[in-house]
Amino acid sequence: MEKSREFKIVLSSLAVLFILSFASVYMLFNGKEDESVLGAKDNRMNVKDEEKPQYSKGIPYIFSQPPVSAFVGEKYEYIPRVVDLDSQDSDITLELIDGPNWMYILDGVVQGVPTDSGQESFVIEVSDGYNSLQEKSYIIVQEKNE
Secondary structure: OHHHHHHHHHHHHHHHHHHHHHHHHHHHHHOOOOOEEOOEEOOOOOOOHHHOOOOOOOOOEEOOOOOOEEEOOOOEEEOOOEEOOOOOHHHOEEEEEEOOOOEEEEOOEEEEOOOOOEEEEEEEEEEOOOOEEEEEEEEEEEOOOO
């Protein structure tokens, strides 16, 4: 039964990843540069180009999957792989929006040492300064069998 649950979690994560990837690619190739966004016209036609705010055409997203299991007392590490077609890597930020007390992000690595067994969830936000996306992931923390 436990393996079935883990399989469902992994399958759900892969489905979400596929949907987000498809949506990002669709938006990238079907975006209208100066027409309208969601039906709202850009009425700043008389403003000089250098005075207009810069908008990002792509939404950054995480295309990697975190490890789905961890062990109590052992370091957990996950390096999110981020794609943003219109930003430099240095413009991308990662933030831990929600997660267990032991988890943190340092230098782009989600890490920490689990203190209790059970299912944990965490939310990472990736941003390019204009657009952001939050991704929720799950991990199962187990007691270490020695």
